[in-house]
Amino acid sequence: MILYGNWRSLATYRVRVALALKGIPHEVAAINMQGNEHRGAAFKALSPQGVLPALDDGHGAVLFQSLAILEYLEEAHPTPALLPKNLAARARVRGLSLIVAADAHPLLVPRVREFLQQEAGLHDGELKSWLDRALLTALDAIEANLHASPDTGEFCHGDTPTMADICLASHLIAAQFFKCDTSSYKEAQRIFANCNLIPAFADSHPLKQPGAPA
Amino acid sequence: MILYGNWRSLATYRVRVALALKGIPHEVAAINMQGNEHRGAAFKALSPQGVLPALDDGHGAVLFQSLAILEYLEEAHPTPALLPKNLAARARVRGLSLIVAADAHPLLVPRVREFLQQEAGLHDGELKSWLDRALLTALDAIEANLHASPDTGEFCHGDTPTMADICLASHLIAAQFFKCDTSSYKEAQRIFANCNLIPAFADSHPLKQPGAPA
Numbered sequence: 164m165i166l167y168g169n170w171r172s173l174a175t176y177r178v179r180v181a182l183a184l185k186g187i188p189h190e191v192a193a194i195n196m197q198g199n200e201h202r203g204a205a206f207k208a209l210s211p212q213g214v215l216p217a218l219d220d221g222h223g224a225v226l227f228q229s230l231a232i233l234e235y236l237e238e239a240h241p242t243p244a245l246l247p248k249n250l251a252a253r254a255r256v257r258g259l260s261l262i263v264a265a266d267a268h269p270l271l272v273p274r275v276r277e278f279l280q281q282e283a284g285l286h287d288g289e290l291k292s293w294l295d296r297a298l299l300t301a302l303d304a305i306e307a308n309l310h311a312s313p314d315t316g317e318f319c320h321g322d323t324p325t326m327a328d329i330c331l332a333s334h335l336i337a338a339q340f341f342k343c344d345t346s347s348y349k350e351a352q353r354i355f356a357n358c359n360l361i362p363a364f365a366d367s368h369p370l371k372q373p374g375a376p377a
Numbered sequence: 378m379i380l381y382g383n384w385r386s387l388a389t390y391r392v393r394v395a396l397a398l399k400g401i402p403h404e405v406a407a408i409n410m411q412g413n414e415h416r417g418a419a420f421k422a423l424s425p426q427g428v429l430p431a432l433d434d435g436h437g438a439v440l441f442q443s444l445a446i447l448e449y450l451e452e453a454h455p456t457p458a459l460l461p462k463n464l465a466a467r468a469r470v471r472g473l474s475l476i477v478a479a480d481a482h483p484l485l486v487p488r489v490r491e492f493l494q495q496e497a498g499l500h501d502g503e504l505k506s507w508l509d510r511a512l513l514t515a516l517d518a519i520e521a522n523l524h525a526s527p528d529t530g531e532f533c534h535g536d537t538p539t540m541a542d543i544c545l546a547s548h549l550i551a552a553q554f555f556k557c558d559t560s561s562y563k564e565a566q567r568i569f570a571n572c573n574l575i576p577a578f579a580d581s582h583p584l585k586q587p588g589a590p591a
Contacts (some may be wrong), residue, residue, distance in 0.1 A: 211521035212476060228479065231471035238464050250452050251438035261425060265442065265479035277509060283493070283503050296492060307425035317442035342453035366478070 164189040167209070168216040169196035169377050170372035171340075173268065173333040174229035175216040179372075181233050183363035185240045193374055196273075214272075230264050233326050245326045255312070256320050259305060259327035263334045267301035270294075271337055291341075298343045301334060302351055309350035323351045324358060332358045336369060378404040380421070382430040382518055383410035384586035385554075387482065387547040388443035389430040393586075395447050395542045397577035398453045410487075428486075447540050459540045469526070470534050471540035473519060477548045481515035484508075485551055508555045514527050515548060516562045523564035531571050538572060546572045550583060 166182065166189055168175030180202065182189055194200045194215060202213045210217035210227045218226040218235070226232050237245050246253045271294060279285045279293060310313045319327035335355045338345045346352065358364040369375060380396065380403055382389030396403055408414045408429060413459040416427045424431035424441045432440040432449070440446050451459050460467045483489065485508060493499045493507060523529045533541035549569045552559045560566065583589060 164508070207521070211525060212480075212518035214480075214518075220465055220468075222465065224468070225473060226465065226468040228475040230470040231468045232473055234471055235464055235468040238467065242429055250449055251436065251440065252435075254438070254440040254445045254449040255450065257448055258440060258442040260443055261442040261479070265444070265475070266428075266483050267482045269480050274514070275484070279497070283499055283507065285497055289497050293492065293497065294568075300488070304426035304428075307421070310426060355406065363487065 165192050165219040166190070166191045167194050167206070167219070169194050169201075169372060170214040170369050171192055172196060172373040173337050173369070174214075174264070174365055176369055177229045177264075177329045177333050178216050178232050178236075180332070180364055181236050181245060181326075181333060183322065183367055184243060184245070184361075187236065187240055207374040225368060229332075230260060230326070233260075233329070237326075238375045243323065245324070245329070247325065252314060254322060255308075255314065256325045256327045259308060260317055260330040262301050262304050263330035266304075267297050268337070270297035271341070271359060294341045295343050297339050298334070298341065298345070302338075302345060302348050305331060305334075306348045306350055309354070310335065315350065318354055324361065324364075328354060328358050329364075331355065332364055340369075378384045378435045379406050379433040380404070380430060381408050381420070381433070383408050383415070384583050386410060387430040387551050387583070388428075388478070390550065390583055391443045391478075391543045391547050392430050392432060392446050393581040394546070394578055395450050395459060395540075397581055398457060398459070398538065398575075399450060401454055402452065409520040444474060444540070444544075447474075447543070451540075457537065459538070459543070461534055461539065466528060466534060469522075469528065470539045470541045473522060473533055474544040476515050476518050477544035480518075481511050481548060482551070485509035485555070489502075493536075505555075509557050512548070512552050512555065512557045512559070516552075516559060516565055519545060519548075520562045520564055523568070529564065532568055534586055538575065538578075542568060542572050543578075545569060546578055 200206055201215050207213045210225050212227055218232050218242055220226060222284060232296055241314050279290055318320040318324050332355055414420055414473050415429050421427045424439050426441055432446045434440060440449055460470055493504055530536040532538050547568055
């Protein structure tokens with residue numbers, strides 16, 4: 164199994180955490196996102212969308228989209244589980260994951276920031292306002308859900324980490340990158356702190372990867 | 378089971394198609410998205426994110442996020458299947474679905490269009506360029522995948538519809554709404570035409586729902 168990713172990519176971080184939690188042996192291939200290697204012909208021949216991460220499953224398939232990869236890892240390596248057993252509970256965990264991965268993160272990625280600045284002419288303050296809005300709108304929804312649900316525990320759903328925690332952690336790291344203050348989201352912060360007590364999360368932090376700035 | 382949605386919401390359309398394909402009895406509750414009912418306290422008490430759709434599962438849980446709902450329906454009502462059996466194939470179908478639902482659709486939703494026009498000051502031409510970019514970038518990725526994969530059949534994966542077809546169809550309907558020309562995407566168009574031969578897709582079209590303009 165080969166994980167194609169980049170130290171800074173938060174979607175890559177999600178897969179890195181899942182591989183570590185499940186203890187799945189794999190190689191890492193660093194793609195130079197800063198140099199646009201993921202948009203080049205060689206990488207697109209591997210994964211036509213040209214975004215990170217991609218996972219070579221070792222049997223001829225190259226998987227793409229972080230949540231699809233997490234579902235694959237869950238199905239191929241069920242223990243420890245990243246989804247609960249109850250069907251409505253699984254839907255809650257997936258729903259929380261998608262608030263991050265589907266509703267918020269796509270608004271933060273380099274190609275969107277480039278468009279907004281270079282083509283739509285947003286100045287720095289307007290871009291910051293855009294990024295804050297995306298980050299905090301998702302956190303409002305997640306925090307409300309965490310407060311409202313009797314299933315919230317040490318983690319988003321119960322007392323062991325699930326996909327939702329992986330996505331929430333990626334979101335709060337994004338907020339750190341973009342200097343967005345999320346300290347008032349007490350439930351989210353509590354759970355993020357619990358995640359970071361686990362080596363699979365802590366050691367997967369973007370700034371701890373080869374190539375990251377000191 | 379109660380589906381809370383709106384005729385125009387493309388995420389609601391996805392759930393509508395899945396319920397129809399699987400023949401699951403349900404009620405429909407129309408939320409006045411045009412009047413911002415989904416952002417009001419009553420709807421948020423039901424589904425804290427305040428976005429459409431939501432699905433009351435009939436056992437006390439209200440599910441949110443269209444792909445989480447599709448996964449729930451697949452697990453609770455496995456036949457006909459909306460995911461293949463092979464694990465890498467499931468990842469492909471989920472990956473294609475996420476290109477639409479995670480990478481493109483979040484860039485098109487009302488709250489993003491409002492921000493871009495009202496706060497970032499994009500004029501109509503710049504907004505059109507933003508929407509076209511989001512729609513066509515996703516279609517580039519999907520079309521490349523459809524061309525490259527030996528698993529592409531009458532539908533995105535094989536000869537029966539999956540989640541990927543539901544998402545692709547929602548994407549091409551979005552393109553119609555935003556007057557974006559997608560005629561050059563031959564594989565996507567071929568599959569969309571196949572979808573629309575199935576009543577579960579055709580009858581679920583936004584413009585065929587109560588409340589839609591004539």
